Amino acid sequence: MQHFLTMSDLRNDEILELLEEADAFSKGAQWKTPEPVFAVNLFYEPSTRTKCSFEVAERRLGLELLPFEVGASSVLKGETLYDTVKTLQSIGVRVVVIRHQEDEYYKKLAGNVELSIVNAGDGSGQHPSQCLLDLLTIQQEFGTFRGLNVCIIGDLVHSRVARSNACALQKLGATVKCSGPVEWYDPTMNIDYISVDQGVREADVVMLLRIQHERHKETAHLSKEEYHHEYGLTVERERMMKPNSIIMHPAPVNRDVEIASCLVECGRSRIFKQMENGVFVRMAILKAILQKEKVVC
């Protein structure tokens, strides 16, 4: 593939192939690009996990990374994303990993550039590498997606993770239901909504979403304590979960809001496992790009 932009672009067999490759990396498989390839991580929004994780993946594959801080670049002089990407292409960059605040920013780029674009999050759109790492974590746990009950709880409307995950999990045979404050229901998702208590009781996977304080124009009507009580994974709710069911969260966690702080590293939690897997799925994505297109310069 030339670009990696959305989960909806991928067929089931392509998803499963990426997961297989990622799982192999998680078990110690090695692969290096045979010739030097320059890559840039172009993050217009703050990130720790995704950016560092791509960085580790890129280094493990032997890519050469150019540092790029948007706040010290010509973006300050008004340069557009298109012109920045074309510039990077001109100086020899072959892979650009982009996080940008604009939904579907990649539509202006994809047909007009020769380098490869990896979407690391577009506005309130998708976050497909996060989706893949969530899928890998679930697959490692249960071996399959078919018949699993997944409950996604929280800030659905602002979440790139919810949309990508719900779509992919359904395609792969899981039953996905959502929960959380009614005003955060996402009218674009074709999904059943249930109460948090019911979701927590039924689910094999309880997937919590971060409240994206930075994307809310108005403060929510609930205090943090009230949110935690009404929609969070409290210590009491965790006790209602099925045996062998797991807790996921894309992080960063708002402790004692979406989830009780003491549950972040509890036995059911796969939150730090998800981060580990992030490196492996990103290695798989980049390998697929480097192998199937002649991006090696």
Add this chain to the structure above:
Amino acid sequence: MQHFLTMSDLRNDEILELLEEADAFSKGAQWKTPEPVFAVNLFYEPSTRTKCSFEVAERRLGLELLPFEVGASSVLKGETLYDTVKTLQSIGVRVVVIRHQEDEYYKKLAGNVELSIVNAGDGSGQHPSQCLLDLLTIQQEFGTFRGLNVCIIGDLVHSRVARSNACALQKLGATVKCSGPVEWYDPTMNIDYISVDQGVREADVVMLLRIQHERHKETAHLSKEEYHHEYGLTVERERMMKPNSIIMHPAPVNRDVEIASCLVECGRSRIFKQMENGVFVRMAILKAILQKEKVVC
């Protein structure tokens, strides 16, 4: 050479030698520093093209780069440029590429440090590596500078590019004329001024300059549309250009101000070619520094 500071320091034969080396790199020549050399790109002003381009050049030559963000450094504690550079020298850095807002900032440094300084732009002074990449682009196109007509149009007084280029092109035998708003004429340049229409008609090279909004204390008296109409390369003016003549711009471009957006990637445009060449001239500059001085540690 120990330092690379201004075009006026260089004799014609030195310029031509650097261009020859750069051209060889553009055709695939390789050269690596035999021993580890630490370099720092010290940018006190925002940059995408120049900084990334030096970075690619440095990596291709095998230099070890230390990241340095001015905004996270002791510059915030009031440390002077001199003390910062001496510090970098003390910890083992051998090449510092500097962009700084002060004209001729390097005068305080050049005689007092042992490491090599590469000027990546000083205030409204010079930008000699940009000049070299412009020269390379012109030489690749026309094979010579002698007899060429070059017209530089726009924000002359704030442009480091205009000054370096006019001086070098004249030394190398080209005829250089300038155009643009009268209030942006540069009294320090000994040059003929002509109308934009005449410039566009006569020139082999139409060299547009970016309006440096960030350097203007007062807003110009013209709107963007008015500037484009009066001084920009409009679609109509491009049609008046001579056969085989080319368009250059140091970028970032203000689209539909200095140049019609649809011309940025037109057949005559060498704007992205200039960026490609940036890597090669910077490799040539760094190689000259690394070879002719014992900066290898």
Add this chain to the structure above:
Amino acid sequence: MQHFLTMSDLRNDEILELLEEADAFSKGAQWKTPEPVFAVNLFYEPSTRTKCSFEVAERRLGLELLPFEVGASSVLKGETLYDTVKTLQSIGVRVVVIRHQEDEYYKKLAGNVELSIVNAGDGSGQHPSQCLLDLLTIQQEFGTFRGLNVCIIGDLVHSRVARSNACALQKLGATVKCSGPVEWYDPTMNIDYISVDQGVREADVVMLLRIQHERHKETAHLSKEEYHHEYGLTVERERMMKPNSIIMHPAPVNRDVEIASCLVECGRSRIFKQMENGVFVRMAILKAILQKEKVVC
């Protein structure tokens, strides 16, 4: 050792062993980590010397560095230091060098993480790698600590350097006295206070401290000129120093405040020598961590 947090954690023989290793590096010894190790320099406060110096040390030992700018990270989304460090651990980082504004920030981390933490400065607490480089500089000069007179002058109460150095030098047999404005005396240090003139006359090592303007809630009652006259190392005071005595300063220097500008690079000054030694002690610290714990991944 797993972590390197404070000087008070170290026995004399451990200090001397680190100094011996650092001295060997200063004389050209080489050591490389046999397998790839990812490291991050996590600086929550601005730094040039310490950050770049760790960076050079890390590169010389063959570590793989992940760039991390706090200002472009999830720290902006409210992520705690603990969660950031655990995240880095999850994606494969094995060494984190931390500078943080909170005193003893490492107490929340040290027992709960598997990676190694190197303290590059905690609030107004300690700065143990700076201490080691000061010790190395003194040892290289005098061969011993026993019987030496050291006078530390200046902003004692805000200085991480003063506390670490006084404690270590006394343990190693030196006599340490302090001087400076009475309101900056540090009630937590068990030390004799003397006049600046007496200190300068008696000392083998005159150790000046930077006035930490950024940590003072109120402006000092003295102008810069007054401070220099009353407590600074003026040209006149330097003439009172003993033969073979030396001047040290952790830098960045406030020129003509703590020390006359013309003395910064004078014959007695070891200020840039200290920076050189910074690289070597940091190599020694990191080697000790990489060898004595199985952090190699």
